[in-house]
Amino acid sequence: MPRHAGRIAPQAGCALELARGEILRVIDPRGEQVADLFAFASDDRRSALSSGRSIDYAGSIRFTTGSVLYAGDSRPLLTIVEDSVGRHDFLLTPCSLEMFALLYEGHSGYHPSCLENLATSLAPYGVQPHEIGTTFNIFMNVAVGPDGAIAIGPPLSRPGDSIVLRAERNLLVGLTACSAEKSNNHSFKPIDYEIHAS
């Protein structure tokens, strides 16, 4: 039994507190949906998730079972301990209002975004938007071509697929059900999660 479980509504987000050793399972209940994750050490907000450190230490832009997600200060925050999909992204920032204006032709005006949803969810903890860097984009399918070009495809996740991460420190985690049309094959869906005691 998880000690806590929840469903994140389509185009929404939440904040989760994880104790060291606890297990976070992120589930795609309907398939082809993305969940952006950002994390801070609870006892030192300066110790925040770093894509660059994690890629450097992994020697890869691909993260799956066994991969460690590091903070900028080189301390491990999370380890992937199960992964039924095997394709996630750690190159791109969460979608933002500005991103929709710049990358989605014809879009203007308000659009929900992962950055806003992370910022809103983490604001009660004193997190400011600029502290939210490149997210670990669970189930996001980003390919890098031989010329360096990136291509965003539909997630490879099928209904019920999941990834499981172990907290290596006490963590504050932000998690979303992604708001970007390109990331989830143009269909907004929820994301489920479970927190299990260690």
Add this chain to the structure above:
Amino acid sequence: MPRHAGRIAPQAGCALELARGEILRVIDPRGEQVADLFAFASDDRRSALSSGRSIDYAGSIRFTTGSVLYAGDSRPLLTIVEDSVGRHDFLLTPCSLEMFALLYEGHSGYHPSCLENLATSLAPYGVQPHEIGTTFNIFMNVAVGPDGAIAIGPPLSRPGDSIVLRAERNLLVGLTACSAEKSNNHSFKPIDYEIHAS
């Protein structure tokens, strides 16, 4: 004539203030050397260089003439206006003491690093180390394989090669001559720079 020019000693760094429209030329005087660059908007330190935003908007992990380097808040900080090399890295964090312990077999104890050199150079401006994220690693040659594996090769820069960036806002820039053996073909060399008025 540049309004200011300088040489960064091997395994060292510096801070530069650029006015909007000014031009920064970074020169590899001896070839096969890397220069890590980080930047903040002078009038709002929360507006800092973002690899994830820049890759997202470029649609590529490759940056060369015409590419824009964005802040996390989606505002342009720098535009590349000339580039005689065409291969730079925007995936990896600056080398750090912890990186040498983790990735260089047999290394222990002190090692100069770009992170320390950036932190020391930017400290007089009130920048804290955790504010320094993934750097734009000028001349660094990082290849991504079909399986996502990254491989760091000798820089493609030859003696006298350079890259030229235009400041899109008033900027505080940190710049290094890299300290990592793998980045510069195991030979520590200086980096030259020139600042030209717009």
